Every structure is written in structure tokens, then in C-alpha cells.
Amino acid sequence: MEIEFRPATEDDLELMMAWRSHPDLYENFYIQDKELDWETHIEWWEGRTNRRDWIIVLQENDRWRDVGNVSLSDLDTDCPEVGIYIGEVSSWGKGVATKAVEFALSWLRTQDYSETHARILKHNDASQRVFEKIGFEHAGLARDGEYMYVYTIEETEN
Structure with missing residues (x-):
């Protein structure tokens, strides 16, 4: 299995909407509790500021396919959100x-950020395990029903 990342583009909107409309996925989103409609999805895309989005591309059995999204938001702050x-x-x-x-985290390091954070719903055990395994530390509550995790980005040696 190999993984690559490419910038998300407008051409990805239909696929991203399909992903974000799956109930097993949106049950873990703070601001979404039902399938998306196209206008809401377009408003989200066009309203994105101070952020980067990448499509996760996975190779298995000599075939590549898009499988998800990773994003960084609040890039105009000292502590962007993953x-x-x-x-x-x-x-x-x-x-x-x-x-x-x-x-x-690697991208943030190249941009000289020193800290980042993630907000994860209390019931999303899988995401909590991912972030904790990487070294994010539980830092209490973020919003109602959501935990805050923080990570200190260390410089890599050249």
C-alpha cells in the first residue's frame, strides 16, 4: 500500500460531497448532522479561507484511487487546525x-509552524487513537461534545 497527496480542486467536489454525505462519516462532524445538499457544499468550498485541502490517494494492487481528505485550516494563526x-x-x-x-504535520513543519491542534468529537474513538498515536496530547474540551488535542511541531535535523 502506498499513499500520496494532491491538492483538492473543484473537480473533486462531487466525490467530496458523496463522502461527506455518508452517515458513518458525518456522525463524526461537529457541524453536520445529515446528508449535504449541493448548495451548502458549494458554499463551504467557496467560503474556505486560510486553509489547504489535499485528497488522499491510495495505491493497492497496482491501482490508485481517491479515498479521503486531509486539511489544514486557520493558517493565518500560530496554531492551525488539522x-x-x-x-x-x-x-x-x-x-x-x-x-x-x-x-x-510535515507540511506545517516546512512552513515553520510550531504548534497545531485538532478537535475531535467525544464519541470518535478511532480519530482519538490516531491523533494520540502520533503524539497529540489531550488538552480538555474544545466545544460542547468535542475534545481538543494539541501537538508541538519540532524541527527536523538537516
């Missing part, structure tokens, strides 16, 4: 999310 979802449910539990978060 967000991730694996839209292809069959790819859950294969280490894809871990590699995506590590990719986001």
Missing part, C-alpha cells in the same frame, strides 16, 4: 488516517 476524513469506508483501519495526519 482535519481529516477517510471517505472510502473500506480504507478505514489501514493506517491511511495516520499517514495523512503525518503528511499535514
Whole structure:
């Protein structure tokens, strides 16, 4: 299994909407509690500021396919937020999310950020395990029903 990342584009909107409309996925989103409609999805895309989004591309059995999204938001602050979802449910539990978060941390490191955070719903045990395994520390509550995790980005040796 190999994983790569490419910038998300407008051409990815239909696939991202399909992923974000899956109930097993959106049950772990703070601001979404039902399938998306196209206008809401377009408003989200067009309203994105101070963020980067990448599509996670997975290779298995000599075939490449898009399986999820990793994002960094609040890039105009000292502590951007990492967000991730694996839209292809069959790819859950294969280490894809871990590699995506590590990719986001690597990108932040190249941009000289020293800290990042993630907000994870209390019932999302799988995401909590991913972020804790990487070294994020539980830092209490973020919003109602959501935990805050923080990570100190250390410089790599040249």
C-alpha cells in the first residue's frame, strides 16, 4: 500500500460531497448532522479561507484511487487546525488516517509552524487513537461534545 497527496480542486467536489454525505462519516462532524445538499457544499468550498485541502490517494494492487481528505485550516494563526476524513469506508483501519495526519504535520513543519491542534468529537474513538498515536496530547474540551488535542511541531535535523 502506498499513499500520496494532491491538492483538492473543484473537480473533486462531487466525490467530496458523496463522502461527506455518508452517515458513518458525518456522525463524526461537529457541524453536520445529515446528508449535504449541493448548495451548502458549494458554499463551504467557496467560503474556505486560510486553509489547504489535499485528497488522499491510495495505491493497492497496482491501482490508485481517491479515498479521503486531509486539511489544514486557520493558517493565518500560530496554531492551525488539522482535519481529516477517510471517505472510502473500506480504507478505514489501514493506517491511511495516520499517514495523512503525518503528511499535514510535515507540511506545517516546512512552513515553520510550531504548534497545531485538532478537535475531535467525544464519541470518535478511532480519530482519538490516531491523533494520540502520533503524539497529540489531550488538552480538555474544545466545544460542547468535542475534545481538543494539541501537538508541538519540532524541527527536523538537516
